[in-house]
Amino acid sequence: MNLKPQRNLVNIFGFKKKISQESLKLLEEALYKSDVGVETTQKIMKALQEKMSCSSSLSFEEVKTIFYEIALPKLIALEKKAITSSHPSVIFLVGVNGVGKTTTLAKLAFLFNQEHKKVLCIAADTFRAAAQEQLDQWVQKLNIELFLGKMGMDPSALLFDGMVQAKAKGIDIILCDTAGRLQTKKPLMDELKKMKRTVQKVLPEIAPEIWMVIDATTGHNVLSQCQEFHETLGLTGLIITKLDSSARGGMVLTLADTISVPIVYLGIGEKSKDLIPFQAKVFLDMLFEKANAEKYPQE
Ligand SMILES: Nc1nc2c(ncn2[C@@H]2O[C@H](COP(=O)(O)OP(=O)(O)OP(=O)(O)O)[C@@H](O)[C@H]2O)c(=O)[nH]1
Ligand SMILES: [Mg+2]
Numbered sequence: 001m002n003l004k005p006q007r008n009l010v011n012i013f014g015f016k017k018k019i020s021q022e023s024l025k026l027l028e029e030a031l032y033k034s035d036v037g038v039e040t041t042q043k044i045m046k047a048l049q050e051k052m053s054c055s056s057s058l059s060f061e062e063v064k065t066i067f068y069e070i071a072l073p074k075l076i077a078l079e080k081k082a083i084t085s086s087h088p089s090v091i092f093l094v095g096v097n098g099v100g101k102t103t104t105l106a107k108l109a110f111l112f113n114q115e116h117k118k119v120l121c122i123a124a125d126t127f128r129a130a131a132q133e134q135l136d137q138w139v140q141k142l143n144i145e146l147f148l149g150k151m152g153m154d155p156s157a158l159l160f161d162g163m164v165q166a167k168a169k170g171i172d173i174i175l176c177d178t179a180g181r182l183q184t185k186k187p188l189m190d191e192l193k194k195m196k197r198t199v200q201k202v203l204p205e206i207a208p209e210i211w212m213v214i215d216a217t218t219g220h221n222v223l224s225q226c227q228e229f230h231e232t233l234g235l236t237g238l239i240i241t242k243l244d245s246s247a248r249g250g251m252v253l254t255l256a257d258t259i260s261v262p263i264v265y266l267g268i269g270e271k272s273k274d275l276i277p278f279q280a281k282v283f284l285d286m287l288f289e290k291a292n293a294e295k296y297p298q299e
Contacts, residue, residue, distance in 0.1 A: 018057040024048060027063075035219060037254035043070045068284060071253055075280035078255075080237065080262030088166060090174045090199050090208040094192055094233065096225055097180030099215040100241035100267055102131065105177045106138035107267070107275035113144055117172040122147045122162035124155040124195065127179035135177055142272060145171075155179070155191065156198045163202035183228030192233055211237040211264060214255075222251055226259050241267030244274070249287045 019027065024045070031041040047066045051058060091108070093101040105121060112119045121139055123146060125131035132148050139146045147165060149158035159176060166174045178195070181188035199208045210233045214222055229235055238261050243249055252263065263278040276282075 018059060019048075019063055020057045021052060024052070031250065034250035035254055036250035037257040039257040040070060040074065040253045071256075071284060072280055074253065074256040075283060077260070078252075078263045079278060079280055080264060086206055088171050088174055088203070088206070090163075090176065090203070090206055092176045092178060092192075092195065092208055092210045093213050093239070094178050094210060094229060094235075095180065095213040096182055099180065099213045099218075100239075101125075101180065101213045102134050102138070102177050103270065104213050104239055104241060104265070104267055104275065105135065105175050106142065107272050108265075109139065109144045109175055110142050110272040111275060112173045112175075113142065118170065119173045119175060120145045120147060120162070120166045120169070120171040122159060122166075122174060122176045123149070124159050124162070125177050125179040126151055126153050126155050126158060131177070131179065138272075156194045159195050159198050160202060163199060167202060183225050183232075189228070189232045196233060209236045210234065211239055212261075213239045213241060213267075214251075216240050216242045216249065216251060217245070218251065220254070223254065223258055226255065226261070230259060230261060235261045237262055237264035239263070239265045239267060239275075240278075243286070244268045249283065252283065 027048075028041060028045050031044065032038075036044075044067060047070065048058065048063065051062065051066065093105050093108075095101055102125070109119050109121050121135060121144060123132045123135045125135075126149055129151065132151065136146060136148065147158075147162035149155075149161070155178065162176075163174065176195070178192065179188075181192075183189065196208060196210065199206060212226060212229050212235050214226065218225070226235070226238070238255070240249075240252060240263060243266050255261075255263075265275050266278055266283065268274045268276060
């Protein structure tokens with residue numbers, strides 16, 4: 001069998017041929033290369049070895065069954081109902097640069113708007129030129145309310161004013177965009193802490209949701225990024241984006257091995273409808289069947 005190390009599980013398991021003892025090593029390599037974590041990979045390899053001690057080769061279905069047995073419980077543990085019953089819900093999207101925060105914010109606004117919730121987006125990325133216009137373009141297209149401020153202003157000050165307005169208008173869901181930042185830049189991380197405290201100044205009874213947006217193509221750096229953001233802010237959810245373009249979904253299993261923050265949504269494209277709630281079984285099916293992506297809503 002010609003099993004080249006591949007970058008995604010679709011390609012690893014996309015073959016329908018038998019797996020022999022010799023090809024197991026290649027399979028292990030391929031799992032690592034597609035960012036499946038060490039712990040999960042070793043468990044899978046051990047289970048495959050045990051199974052193989054009884055027969056000289058394994059079918060695709062047998063390998064898939066073992067993978068599901070090991071990965072599914074881990075992923076089910078990461079499922080969470082996205083929105084709590086608090087009113088209003090305040091959701092921050094945080095993360096490093098360019099992962100898809102603003103796009104995901106627009107997708108969430110679209111989703112909640114469709115559920116007939118009153119949504120306000122707060123454009124609190126006052127750092128990157130054009131960040132506010134980017135969000136403005138999205139919300140105009142979707143006909144959703146936006147609170148804007150001046151470039152360069154303190155994002156907490158902008159947030160405070162936006163929160164006061166949201167409270168006065170009886171908004172159900174407040175979505176707050178933030179500027180991308182590296183987890184190693186302490187002053188910028190402190191700025192996010194300050195923003196979190198600002199929510200409690202206006203709505204003392206509300207614990208904001210802090211969702212970290214992660215680009216599926218990030219690779220191993222994702223762990224240190226996630227851990228730092230989690231330590232600083234107490235993340236309450238993760239959103240994995242760009243699963244359509246990379247299919248490196250194995251990194252979700254690495255996350256499951258090391259961090260117990262639930263995954264709330266998956267980004268599967270650049271359009272407003274390309275956001276799906278995280279469901280463990282659906283996600284694993286997506287990894288195994290390329291065609292499955294077509295089953296999900298597209299514009
Ligand atoms: N293919 C694909 N592209 C995405 C997805 N989500 C976001 N993008 C693209 O990723 C790029 C960056 O998205 P932004 O939303 O600007 O990312 P950001 O995190 O807000 O960036 P900064 O504010 O600069 O930190 C854009 O070209 C988006 O269209 C996704 O799920 N799939
Ligand atoms: Mg942005």
